Amino acid sequence: KQEVTQIPAALSVPEGENLVLNCSFTDSAIYNLQWFRQDPGKGLTSLLLIQSSQREQTSGRLNASLDKSSGRSTLYIAASQPGDSATYLCAVSDTGFQKLVFGTGTRLLVSP
Amino acid sequence: NAGVTQTPKFQVLKTGQSMTLQCAQDMNHNSMYWYRQDPGMGLRLIYYSASEGTTDKGEVPNGYNVSRLNKREFSLRLESAAPSQTSVYFCASRPGQSGKNIQYFGAGTRLSVL
Numbered sequence: 001k002q003e004v005t006q007i008p009a010a011l012s013v014p015e016g017e018n019l020v021l022n023c024s025f026t027d028s029a030i031y032n033l034q035w036f037r038q039d040p041g042k043g044l045t046s047l048l049l050i051q052s053s054q055r056e057q058t059s060g061r062l063n064a065s066l067d068k069s070s071g072r073s074t075l076y077i078a079a080s081q082p083g084d085s086a087t088y089l090c091a092v093s094d095t096g097f098q099k100l101v102f103g104t105g106t107r108l109l110v111s112p
Numbered sequence: 113n114a115g116v117t118q119t120p121k122f123q124v125l126k127t128g129q130s131m132t133l134q135c136a137q138d139m140n141h142n143s144m145y146w147y148r149q150d151p152g153m154g155l156r157l158i159y160y161s162a163s164e165g166t167t168d169k170g171e172v173p174n175g176y177n178v179s180r181l182n183k184r185e186f187s188l189r190l191e192s193a194a195p196s197q198t199s200v201y202f203c204a205s206r207p208g209q210s211g212k213n214i215q216y217f218g219a220g221t222r223l224s225v226l
Contacts, residue, residue: 004154034214043116043202043217044155089154097162098143098206098215099170102154 002027006090006103013080014111021075021106023090028071031096035064035075036089038105044089048075080110114138116218118203124224125193133188133221135203142208144186145215146170146178148199155202161186163208193225 003026013019023033032051036044048057048064050073056065063076077084087107091100119134137144142163147155147170157170159178167178175197177189186205190197200222204215 041220043219044204044215045217046214049214091155097160098213099157099160100145100147100155100215101171102156104152104154 002030002092002094002101004090004092004101004103006088006106008106009104010107010109012109012111015080015082017080017110019077019080019108021077021088021090021108023073023075023103025071025073025092025101027094028068029094030068030092031094031098033064033066033073033090033092034100035062035073036091038087038089040086047088077108080108082110082112084108085110116203116205116216118201118218118221120221121219122222124226125190126226127194129193130189130191131193132190133201133203133223134185135187135218136185137203137205137216138184139205139207139216140183141205141216142183143206144180145204145206146176146186146188147202147204148172149202149220150199158188158201195225197223198225199223 034049035047050066061078087105089105091102116137145160146158149155161180164183203218206213206215
């Protein structure tokens with residue numbers, strides 16, 4: 001059974017810092033990996049999707065990498081801003097039906 | 113665009129009561145999903161519908177039933193609610209089977225079973 005772990009569970013940084021969020025998964029036979037953002041009391045917003053054949057994806061200040069063989073992904077956030085404060089979730093899918101298995105998330109607080 | 117709309121936003125039930133959580137999307141998406149989110153456990157898939165007319169079980173289907181009423185709507189029914197079903201429920205949809213398609217989530221239904 002696939003298990004997804006995210007470390008750290010919580011992170012607090014001052015504005016302007018570059019930071020890395022980690023995600024690991026136990027079964028490397030994944031179809032794709034996604035990073036989501038969740039604001040308190042809200043639904044999830046997809047940030048980046050990486051296909052199993054890809055090594056990384058970039059969107060603005062966000063860069064996600066994937067090392068399928070070692071079962072790891074990282075989300076790099078450059079020049080963090082208070083508006084980046086949210087919970088970041090990693091999820092993997094083993095098929096095109098995209099039945100996602102989620103990690104428990106990293107709660108990020110960026111202070112002005 | 114409304115995107116994915118879930119109703120109700122909040123609900124309190126007594127043990128044994130039944131209710132249906134409604135989900136509708138206006139993006140002409142083929143696939144729809146129901147998840148539950150519990151503290152410390154992340155989101156877990158309850159049921160999904162790959163296309164209109166099909167449904168299949170996810171990781172935690174016990175105690176739930178679903179109906180894909182049409183392409184727009186995917187409902188989740190609790191026949192006899194239990195305290196263990198206290199959770200936040202999220203509906204999601206995506207265009208189709210391409211692995212490049214992301215899921216779009218609703219704002220959630222917060223359910224308490226007393």
